[in-house]
Amino acid sequence: MNWATVYAGQRDMELETDAGWSTAERNLEARRGESVAIRLEAVEKSFGDRRVLRGLSVTIAPGQFVAVVGRSGCGKTTLLRMIAGLESASGGGISIDGAPVRSLRDDVRLLFQEPRLLPWQRVIANVGIARGAGWRARAEAALADVGLADRAGDWPAVLSGGQKQRVALARALVSRPKALLMDEPFGALDALTRTEMHRLLLRVRREYGFTAVLITHDVREALGLADRILVLRDGEVAMDAPIDVPLTLRRTSPALAHLEKRVLAEV
Amino acid sequence: MPKPKVIPRALLDFLIAWTLPVLIVIGWEIGARMGWISARILPAPSAVALAFWTNIENGELIHHTLISTRRAFYGLVIGGGIGFGLGVMNGALPIAEKLTDSSLQMLRNVPHLAIIPLVILWFGIGEDAKVFLVAIGVLFPIYLNTFHGIRMVDRGLVEMGRVYGLGAAALYWRIILPGALPSILVGLRYALGIMWLTLIVAETISAQAGIGYMTMNAREFLQTDVVLLGIIVYALLGKFADVVTRWLEQRALAWHPSFQPQHAVAA
Numbered sequence: 047m048n049w050a051t052v053y054a055g056q057r058d059m060e061l062e063t064d065a066g067w068s069t070a071e072r073n074l075e076a077r078r079g080e081s082v083a084i085r086l087e088a089v090e091k092s093f094g095d096r097r098v099l100r101g102l103s104v105t106i107a108p109g110q111f112v113a114v115v116g117r118s119g120c121g122k123t124t125l126l127r128m129i130a131g132l133e134s135a136s137g138g139g140i141s142i143d144g145a146p147v148r149s150l151r152d153d154v155r156l157l158f159q160e161p162r163l164l165p166w167q168r169v170i171a172n173v174g175i176a177r178g179a180g181w182r183a184r185a186e187a188a189l190a191d192v193g194l195a196d197r198a199g200d201w202p203a204v205l206s207g208g209q210k211q212r213v214a215l216a217r218a219l220v221s222r223p224k225a226l227l228m229d230e231p232f233g234a235l236d237a238l239t240r241t242e243m244h245r246l247l248l249r250v251r252r253e254y255g256f257t258a259v260l261i262t263h264d265v266r267e268a269l270g271l272a273d274r275i276l277v278l279r280d281g282e283v284a285m286d287a288p289i290d291v292p293l294t295l296r297r298t299s300p301a302l303a304h305l306e307k308r309v310l311a312e313v
Numbered sequence: 314m315p316k317p318k319v320i321p322r323a324l325l326d327f328l329i330a331w332t333l334p335v336l337i338v339i340g341w342e343i344g345a346r347m348g349w350i351s352a353r354i355l356p357a358p359s360a361v362a363l364a365f366w367t368n369i370e371n372g373e374l375i376h377h378t379l380i381s382t383r384r385a386f387y388g389l390v391i392g393g394g395i396g397f398g399l400g401v402m403n404g405a406l407p408i409a410e411k412l413t414d415s416s417l418q419m420l421r422n423v424p425h426l427a428i429i430p431l432v433i434l435w436f437g438i439g440e441d442a443k444v445f446l447v448a449i450g451v452l453f454p455i456y457l458n459t460f461h462g463i464r465m466v467d468r469g470l471v472e473m474g475r476v477y478g479l480g481a482a483a484l485y486w487r488i489i490l491p492g493a494l495p496s497i498l499v500g501l502r503y504a505l506g507i508m509w510l511t512l513i514v515a516e517t518i519s520a521q522a523g524i525g526y527m528t529m530n531a532r533e534f535l536q537t538d539v540v541l542l543g544i545i546v547y548a549l550l551g552k553f554a555d556v557v558t559r560w561l562e563q564r565a566l567a568w569h570p571s572f573q574p575q576h577a578v579a580a
Binding site: 130132150152155156158160162164165166167175176177201202203217 | 467469470472473474475476477478479483487488491492494566567568569570
């Protein structure tokens with residue numbers, strides 16, 4: 047993948063939104079949900095003798111989009127699972143919105159590497175998996191947000207890989223989460239589908255306004271989407287840098303090319 | 314292009330498949346009528362058909378079939394219920410598995426027909442003995458396949474369910490049980506075969522009613538046509554049970570790619 051394919055998608059998106067800025071954008075602002083701060087303090091994690099995370103301290107501001115990059119085995123998936131409450135820390139503390147994470151939270155959603163759809167439930171029932179009052183209407187709205195309103199009645203087995211991951215995204219959006227944690231959700235997709243998913247993710251993020259943490263091994267993906275990049279190496283933060291280039295300028299920015307070089311040197 | 318007038322492929326296959334059985338029946342009928350085959354060894358198909366008709370008319374056939382079916386059904390419900398319950402319990406609770414699985418595996422290796430003398434000593438030759446034997450026979454295939462099915466449920470889906478806020482009951486009904494269902498249905502089909510086999514043996518050895526009793530009684534009076542009729546009825550009952558399970562599979566596993574029409578899979 048190169049810059050051209052990553053940003054061709056974004057350019058299209060900009061054109062779409064530029065045209066109807068005044069009303070559409072204001073509606074988005076009105077619908078924007080809440081977001082939470084995520085705070086990690088001296089977080090340690092070991093599996094047996096193996097120390098996966100060594101005293102990690104990071105504060106993520108509400109609404110921030112942080113990309114975490116690193117080689118496989120650097121502890122980035124473990125980190126995400128700990129924020130989600132699926133695993134407990136061996137030392138240190140994680141808090142979301144000021145409250146320590148002890149178990150799973152309803153306002154934090156996790157997007158897995160695989161779509162993990164229930165094959166025996168139709169798309170709409172998968173999206174509305176948490177049920178609750180009025181789930182069908184909310185699930186339909188979320189499906190529409192990811193552009194799959196017409197596939198509500200299909201079995202997951204007939205969808206393509208990208209469509210399945212979009213359904214998984216809709217499932218995460220249904221409850222209007224305050225934080226969305228993503229564990230390489232686009233890793234298994236082909237380059238074109240991945241570009242589409244990037245556009246979609248940026249769009250729903252602007253609409254929903256959640257705090258986002260994206261785990262990826264693709265540095266360009268990280269630089270194309272996030273506000274801040276975190277490089278993890280041997281269980282420690284090797285680099286923590288803001289990405290100050292506006293999304294609209296990223297495909298041409300020399301500053302970003304420079305940043306990419308720095309990140310690649312650290313990974 | 315004008316279509317050449319040929320017999321449709323499906324019809325042709327059907328004709329080819331049925332040619333041999335039809336020829337055998339015709340040859341058998343001719344052989345019996347010409348006196349080449351003794352009526353005591355193998356009565357003509359027409360004689361069996363006649364026996365079928367008279368036994369329908371005097372109510373004997375219906376009476377015995379109902380009794381046999383009732384035994385099969387009770388045995389299946391009791392043995393299948395216990396096997397399913399144990400399978401679910403051991404699949405879900407490791408402690409229960411440790412406690413009971415090795416005992417069950419030992420019992421499974423006792424051929425259930427070998428305990429017929431013991432069963433007659435316990436229950437006499439009444440209904441209980443037959444229902445007990447059938448129950449023992451169907452218990453193990455259902456237990457093993459339920460247990461295996463629950464163990465094979467994708468852990469990723471269960472984790473997804475937890476992340477999306479499903480409680481224990483919802484996890485069980487919406488993820489674990491549907492995930493295990495294909496395996497459970499395989500167990501059911503296998504159990505149905507064992508069910509009829511057990512019943513045939515049990516009824517032939519000791520009974521005062523039922524298809525097995527009818528054939529053994531007919532043997533004493535050298536009514537070979539009725540014996541043959543009993544065998545055919547057993548075959549039909551077995552086939553019927555199989556058709557019902559197939560129908561059940563098609564309804565319950567409609568989501569499964571192998572049960573969907575070909576054109577829908579590649580969308």
